Amino acid sequence: MVYVTRRAEFSASHFYHNPDLGPEENQRIFGKLNNPHGHGHNYVLDVTVRGDVDTRTGMVVDLKDLKQVIEDEVIQAMDHRFLNEEVPAFREIIPTTENIAREIWRRLEGRIGAGQLHRVRLYETADLYVDYYGE
Amino acid sequence: MVYVTRRAEFSASHFYHNPDLGPEENQRIFGKLNNPHGHGHNYVLDVTVRGDVDTRTGMVVDLKDLKQVIEDEVIQAMDHRFLNEEVPAFREIIPTTENIAREIWRRLEGRIGAGQLHRVRLYETADLYVDYYGE
């Protein structure tokens, strides 16, 4: 069993707001993240796939395929996007780093040809990241 | 003469659009950067001050002061902002990395107590940065 991690990056903007709470409560919880104009990040995404090493190729997963799935499912949908407006999932839930990681998991799960999706790690900045293992 | 560089970071969103050009031309030049919803980055700013070393302190510039000037003039204005809408200079000019660096120069110039502002370096991503020396 080997774990293979592939990195990708995308730039997006977002803001944090819960419509069920009043403006003061939103401001108190989210502070300047509540600015409805949005602000942005260079997100760094590490996708980890685990599996046995194929003796024919010496690899767990075809990295070109993995890169293509990340491109199709994540980069196309989120790169250079305003997440709150342009990614349907974030019309219902707040696009926090936690929720973006879970959305990325949902988009990738079942799309990895060989091996199994093991972990989605998403950095919002160099100082903050979340890990999601699908459970 | 010693050159001292201090790093700061801010997260902002922007988009590229020239109102004097038609939509096709904007799309051709700017591609997905033209999306009016905006997208964002973790900008990294390196401010360089040059000067003689003060024999009393061993320093070119008081770093607490330098940090405060960067905070007051740049971070307060640009962090967690949609640059096109919330920074007045970018209502007139496109907030490209080049123009943001020049705007930061204008905001810092003359505000450095000791030493002279030498260079503003601004990273939009790890793979792209600009340098501006004020001329």
Added chain:
Amino acid sequence: MVYVTRRAEFSASHFYHNPDLGPEENQRIFGKLNNPHGHGHNYVLDVTVRGDVDTRTGMVVDLKDLKQVIEDEVIQAMDHRFLNEEVPAFREIIPTTENIAREIWRRLEGRIGAGQLHRVRLYETADLYVDYYGE
């Protein structure tokens, strides 16, 4: 269950010495780390908290609170300090990376509001880090 990791940094000095061993033995085991004048590092601390995502906020833990706890419990005590002399725990035990990580765990445990402390990772340099999970 999502794992959230927040990074912080502090600069400190230390040296390694076991008073129960003779000077030759200390020198043999610790080499130049045994220099009683001390030497220093820019420590990088990654604190990981795990928990469920709060549907109201989209977050596992309030990051402002987490930052404040790290500030109060670790940065205030260790930043710009000579660890052997100025942090009481290190009068009894040697401030190795391993022991500093465990001391940081003790200081943070039970202070995290939401979620549970999962891991303390401490980098002494870019080439050396330790992980402690509290057991």
Added chain:
Amino acid sequence: MVYVTRRAEFSASHFYHNPDLGPEENQRIFGKLNNPHGHGHNYVLDVTVRGDVDTRTGMVVDLKDLKQVIEDEVIQAMDHRFLNEEVPAFREIIPTTENIAREIWRRLEGRIGAGQLHRVRLYETADLYVDYYGE
């Protein structure tokens, strides 16, 4: 139980080819990695050892010893080498990142004085790494 990770680096070249497959199949699977002249990388190796903290030294493992084992078993064999030709294991198996990590595990296992080898992480580039836990 504390986990200690030590980083080392080496530069090597390799290419991917399975002699049981025809040239078109090799080209299809491996693309430009199939170039028999080889190409190269600055590999970054993170070796993790887990164990109890020795109360006499405050350390899990003597880092000088760990560095020496990595030097003797990995760096001497692989640094500035053409892996396919100069490391015997890779005459039989393809020197993919997965297989290099497993070969490094085999070379280090049982050679760690104190503690137990826990994980071998090998970066081929900043965007691709594999983890191997020996099973």
Added chain:
Amino acid sequence: MVYVTRRAEFSASHFYHNPDLGPEENQRIFGKLNNPHGHGHNYVLDVTVRGDVDTRTGMVVDLKDLKQVIEDEVIQAMDHRFLNEEVPAFREIIPTTENIAREIWRRLEGRIGAGQLHRVRLYETADLYVDYYGE
């Protein structure tokens, strides 16, 4: 005048050998770099272009064009190549970091649409880089 720097990466292998010198002299000067099997690196290339900011676009140079020129002139020729054998210039001169940087300059000079090529910076590893300004 603004200076814009764009980063690109390629993986290649090489070795150092001067056919006008005997084997002992080659070994003395180049050490393990003289291994004719070659070894490799992840080269990191920073290309800097200087020029005036185009008021129509807010940019010095079209970054898509700059990326394409680097792709066509450098990446296509050097990525996943054994430089000594596969890049004609390095049949005559030794592919040291210095000489690769100068070869990259020659390939890019006169191909930059707007602005002027200012500097080629090439990292062989994180600890070694060269700068070439064309003179």
Added chain:
Amino acid sequence: MVYVTRRAEFSASHFYHNPDLGPEENQRIFGKLNNPHGHGHNYVLDVTVRGDVDTRTGMVVDLKDLKQVIEDEVIQAMDHRFLNEEVPAFREIIPTTENIAREIWRRLEGRIGAGQLHRVRLYETADLYVDYYGE
């Protein structure tokens, strides 16, 4: 003319104090840097040498020699040292980043075999560095 930069690292401790000033003034200027116990950093040193490329070797300077000079003149003197006490120059002048860079210049100048010392860059942290060109 090519510029070659070699990186080295050392860990040291220091504190800032001017004996000609009273304790309040020292505290006001230096804040927690004034703590006489000292604190420390992982200093990162980039030494740049400029010169013509030797056609016999393809290099500006023998990197083994350059590494050895940095080792002998800087690392031996400063690594794992309390700079104020253990480096004679810092008994007279405050070991600020500016002054350490100038001391390193003095130690390296005239010791570089081929080429000329061009710049000493010293990082105290990732967010603060100084450049000194010898004048």
